[in-house]
Amino acid sequence: MDSQTHYIERSYQVSILILILLALAALSVIINFDPGLSRYLFGLPVILSGLLGIYGSFFIIKGISAPTDEKKIIAVTVNFAMVLLIFSILFSNTLHRI
16 A cells, blocks of 8 residues: 555656646746747746656556545646646647648
8 A cells, every 4th residue: 555655646746846847838938038949948848747747647547546635636637637738739739730
């Protein structure tokens, strides 16, 4: 049972990193010195957050039988939201290119 909690803790740490990356992306939009540079400063953290969301979701699935607490709820919400966001971005860009 301890390993289940370890997976949830790890996923929670990934979700905190995702939130920090999204804050950096929002900060780059707010500052917006150069539009070309801001495009990369916004896109890179969002793509990294999406990949970390997939990584964190893997740990959530491994620790799904752990008892429910606030860390598990935050980790599930943030990680699965980022997975949904990254897949919707990829899907919309695919449809836009057709």
